[in-house]
Amino acid sequence: MKDVVKTFLGRPTGIAGLLLLAISCLMAVSAPILYPASPWEMSGIPFSAPGENGMLLGTDTLGRDIASGVMHGARVSLLIGIVSTLAALFVGVLLGCVAGYAGGTVDTVIVRFTEIFQTIPSFVLAILFVAILSPSLGTIIVAIALVSWPPLARLARAQVMSVTQREFVQAARCQGQSPLSVMFRHVLPNAISPIIVTGSLTVASAILIEAALSFMGLGDPNHMSWGYMIGAGRTVIRQAWWMSFFPGIAILVTVVAINLVGEALNDALNPRISRS
Amino acid sequence: MSGGLLSIQSLSLALPEGADRKKALDAVSLDVRPNEIVCLVGESGSGKSMIAHAILDLLPRKVRYLDGDIVFNGKKLTQAPAGEIRRLRGSDLAMIFQEPLTALNPLRRVGEQVAEAIYTHRSDVSAKSISQRVIELFSQVGLPDPAAAVSAFPFQLSGGQRQRVMIAMALANDPALLIADEPTTALDVTTQRQILDLIRSLQAERGMGVLFITHDIGVVADIAHRVVVLRHGKVVEQGTASEILNNPRDAYTRQLMDAVPGRGHVRAGGGKKTALLQISDLRKTFVVKQGLFAKYRRVDAAAGLELSISKGETLAVVGESGSGKSTLARMILRLIDADSGQVLFNGEDVRGMGRVALREYRRRAQIVFQDPYASLDPRLRVGDSIARGPIAFGSSRREAEATARKWLERVGLDASAFDRFPHEFSGGQRQRICIARALALDPEFLIADEAVSALDVSVQAQVLRLLSDLKAQMGLTMLFITHDLRVAREIADRIVVMRNGCIVEDAPAETLFSSPTEDYTRSLLAAVPGRKFFADQDITATGTGIHA
Amino acid sequence: MEILLRIGFRIAGIVLTIFLIAVINFTLVNAAPGDPAAVMAGQSGAADETFLKQIRAEYGLDKPWPVQLGTYLLKVAQFDLGYSFRQRQEVSDLILERLGPTLVLTLSAFFLSLIGGVFFGALAGRRHGKWSDVAISMVALLLYATPVFWLGLMLVLVFSIQFEWLPAFGYVDIRASGFSAWNYALDVARHLILPAVTLSAIYMAVYTRLMRSSLIEVSQEDHVKTARAKGVAEGAILRRHMLRNAALPVVTMAGMQVGALIGGAVVVETVFSWPGLGRLTFDAVTQRDYPVLLGLFLVMSILVIAVNLLTDLIYRLVDPRIATQ
């Protein structure tokens, strides 16, 4: 564990990622303190450019504060990113483990199913799902989880299969350890790190999917989100570039941060790199 | 400088920071003359491959040149511009590598790859004559149907055939010096024999100088004119083959010679014959499917095996890769389920065991795997890895840890090893830990699945000795799986030869070596490198074998 | 025989996929709150009882659900994707009308990203550790994290609004009606630049990273050393022994990304008002035109399957191990 932290912190990109991510999280946490008013509040003069009329990042067509929106948007993006990834992880890892451990027909069926799911243009499925079941935090999270689990399932399956084949697992079985003990003490700990890494990257892609859904007008109408802000700014890009610029930067920073952290985590959790 | 083709003069190379030693090579000097085979012998990490790479200027970036000269045909390679060395590579200076599997570009036809060696150096040759030349080379290196072979892709060829392609490629421009870096190590023993013979005959025909790098003294004995022994980047000893082999002056050379397995007395089978393990009509077929819609391929790993192991006996199962020997080991332990047949352990049907019985059985029958790097959980302290077994069988944590420490000492490690992680140990040490883990459960039966194959020869000898000592002390019955007849001879009472999932021959060790009944066994025996030399030596020398 | 069997398997797989998609469609419509007939009818649902009756009869909505599913599958099998009551047009016609521009866009983006990714990845991998490698890797990381639609907007801001170099929106100039074929094609191409670049950016980043690491890996492989030992010059080694080998995983990846690419086309076409399936999707979403959405989902999935077959073919061309298997 110490090695992992050490390797992680030994990577400048990892530290940069952590810092950027900290900024995003800080935005999410401090939004209600710094901008206690609702981000929907039309508190300023419409179409104020950044810095104009005391608006740090300007206002939108209705006079809503972009800065407040960006801060509050962090909450929605991170929440949806994390919760939907957890849901996808749950489904994906469960199916992957069952397939990898059970093998045989169960495996074949799960693999085929996963493959088909991967063929489907996932974003279109997410659109369809949210549009038909009407947009809300719940449907968006379920939709993102629905399109995010297949890679995780495949990875989990591959990992479980490869680790189960490894000789130390066979040795553990020969040592008389119970299957559950083998699974939890030997297989999972050795299989989990790529899953953790991919999971962390899934958060990033979930944030991007959420943004794209909101951009298409399929966001939860009661929660300010970055994608929504860009979508609302799209038609007036000629008149008010800042409406779409700043939320985009926020997404960019967050996603870059998560990717950097994920990569550093990958290096840190990879015993070949961290232990030699 | 004695009219040498290649002369290396006190060459020193630096290893990067943090390596286990400072210099990859430390003032190495050696010569290769035309029309001779110089064997460069050493264990892993001795720096023997570095020399080969240094000659061709193919060193990894991290290795720095420090000092010394490499002179080829009177030209100083160490100061030559890169372009000049490149012109020499593949024309006057050719090289073949260890892994024929990876040394060829998988995406290009082998003929093209050989042709490339030609047109890279000769722009004046027509495409037609190049392809003729390639076919000619292919027939010289003994590839069947050379005209067809040129358009094959590497994956369509066997390992031996690929190595022949590599040799053809090396010979394409009639090099003066051929550097062969462990060219037979990855091959099965019979194939190794053919390739060695090929290299020797081609060398003789062409009067080439050959720098042959190997770790195997047996191979040295088979082909070397002169020998250079390398250890930790330093030349320990060099001289003619007969000098070095018959009269090693240096202690290390002697140690290497002694470590070569399979030279002591063949063990005589024990007297009483109570069967511990009986296998009858055991069958297993693997259905291999590559890619989603690829066709199925059936591989028989066990085609009705019949085998019996007596209590206290050491049985070696010998076979080339793909013979089904490892599958056999796994089926015995039920790590793989057999398709049909019977496995009786002490009269109990292993295949019919329930969970409880199976657990108890596995306590009594343990296994040591081949790859010491893969067989220890990288996330567990080695002490825990050992202690897990006793704990699973009801020992208290403290008892189990005590057992683990005791076993660590018993296999020749310090008890303080308990708290360390696998990656802190060398291969030999890890294999000792694996043995400790297996024996900590106090089994009656131990399977060693290629347990020493991945180890250097001197370490191999130590581990073999450890195994045989422990076996004697504990009265173990042992199933020893190996591809190396010499190792089998070293440790086994009885030897079973397997091929394609069938048992070819099953005989006491003595009988098998002295009067093999099957052709296949004979060809295996004949292929053992250095057999003739050691056979001669054993007659003349006064029993310096490692056995008491 | 063998090959027939493989083709058979392949077709079975495709049919299975389409079947699953149709089932998803069916399930979603039935899971939607409210009367499926009203859902299918869109606005007309509440307004016009005759339409509802017509739909109910057509889809057997008064029958038990297995019959309904059967009816729906039968319709799908005949490429009858229903009727858009919003657009007053057959869904299949609507989709076919828009298929061309989408193909033009996605295929350009596909190849652009593949070529660009291989090129920049090879460049970075070749200069492993040098500043150009660092720069390319950084840009790739940034592009990888950029929301596609935002990138598109920013490109419009810079290249269309600021510099007025490229058209910001649309497929072809309205004046194109008087153009010659050549100028027409040129005009489409001009309009294509920004959307294609936008859509390919993220994938180019993915392929660049993959190509880079793949090339570095290949450069350490034994056969490259063999080529050096043959005396082959570095440039020739790169060309003959590294690029193709390193590009293999990229092609595999590209095949797997097609679905995502088409998903990306939805947002890109929205940003650039590109009159393809993506724009149609956006319009259908804003109007909640379900028959169109369901049809689009199905057609896009089929498109993905088709492109997957295509990448398989490419793969076969690049990797003899599969071709001759």
Place this chain on the structure above:
Amino acid sequence: MERRDFNKMLLACGALAAFGVSPAPRALAQHRDGGLTAILQPEPPILNLALNQQTPTGVVGGKIFESLLSYDFDLQPMPQLAESWEISEDGKTYTFRLVKNAKWHDGEPFTAADVVFSCANLLMEVHPRARANFDRCESIKARDDHTVVFTLKEPFAPFILAFEASSAPILPKHLYEGQDYRNSPYNNKPVGTGPFKFSEWVRGSHIHLTAFPDYYQEGKPHLTEIYYRIVPDAASRAVAMETGEAQLAQWMDIETFDVERLAALDHLTMTTKGYELFSPVLWIEINNRREPMNDKRFRQALMHLTDKKFVAERIMFGLAKPATGPIASTTRFFESDVKQYELSVEKATALLDEIGLKPDSDGKRITLRFAVAPYGEMWVRTAEYFRQAVAPAGIEVILDSYDIGGWASAISNWDFDLTTNMLYQYGDPALGVARTYISSNIRKGVMFSNTSGYSNPDIDRLFDEAAVETSDARRQELYSEAQRILVEDAPLLWLTEQRYPTIYDARIENLITTSTGVNGNFAAARYAE
């Protein structure tokens, strides 16, 4: 190389692109100076006005088909196919004298039989709005070849507004009689009496109309031809106007935020006239059945909280005017002297306190759900605005996104708290306004009925009386009274009267001459010398 060849090339390239390089527009002849290129969006499904009354159908069909009358900006009838008309004293008999020299585009003469056939047969079957009007007739008869008489069962003053081209298009009897109206081959090559006749329709590209030389008004039309270019993309439409490639854009062709910029260009001019007959009013619909919205004080509180000016200026970008009551100021019988609701949170909270809606510890009094209709950005912004506007008074509004079907079914089945809605008024309160407020029109499952569930016997009586009253003065009295009551009761939250911009080439004159503006026949439109 022809463009077709290019398409073939694409096809050959395996791109299957021929589908989408959309049915390639054939090279259009550069039209002469007297022609007009107009933007059309979206593409109409059909051009037969009797079968479809969507906006683009009206725009194009209005040039081909005519009705008996047209209406000036004050909604007074003007001659079209009828030269003159008279209404009997009792308001029950409408007699129209038709023009005598009118011809169908196929050369057949136009007669009273066509009018009778259209109004009594064809429209009754296929045109819901016309059916509602002509159902009031006891008989529709041709007195001679050029006189038609409509006899009503009872007086209905707005009947005179029923003869606009898209409300009662006259179709040729000789082509339609005895045919399946919906599937007639002439639906796709329409034959009318209008100043422009159908020439060509390339789907996805353009519709081409040419001047009809035998048009009954001497010297008209002035324009030689009209191209309706289908331009699906809003930005391209703006560019087309900017560059002068197109000379006319109407309705919602130009995005609201682009209007000001385009209107300021020298070569273009802009008017919001010509939509008076439609005069849509946008409101927030309140479900009057539910607590506490059944209390008029609550609804009044909402009135006090909503800044209509903000909506008009910020959300509609000035293309709207704050609405003061149920009747648009451009519709007949508008009354401006109604209760004014001052924008005031204090007044609103006072009203809420009075009802007994007390704020909880968070200051929240009540939570309402707002069904957001999926008609575009404007509607969503309005809902977002409303949510913020009422928040200071402790009213929490949660937005629910709906699809059109779901929204329509929720509203028509009264399953909502709040929503936005917008209806055309068709010039007369009896046609387009009463339907929203009278209790006889509370019809579950029917869209555009009195879905808010407002019921007031006084209002019912006033609207009923006004509909059959024939004196305009008396009608004004009745409607003024109704407006005062409605504004006091605030059954809905009227927000804005929508304005649409018509942007056109500044050289064109007499383009917008009627209250149906761009849907008119353009017979008089011409380029200034």
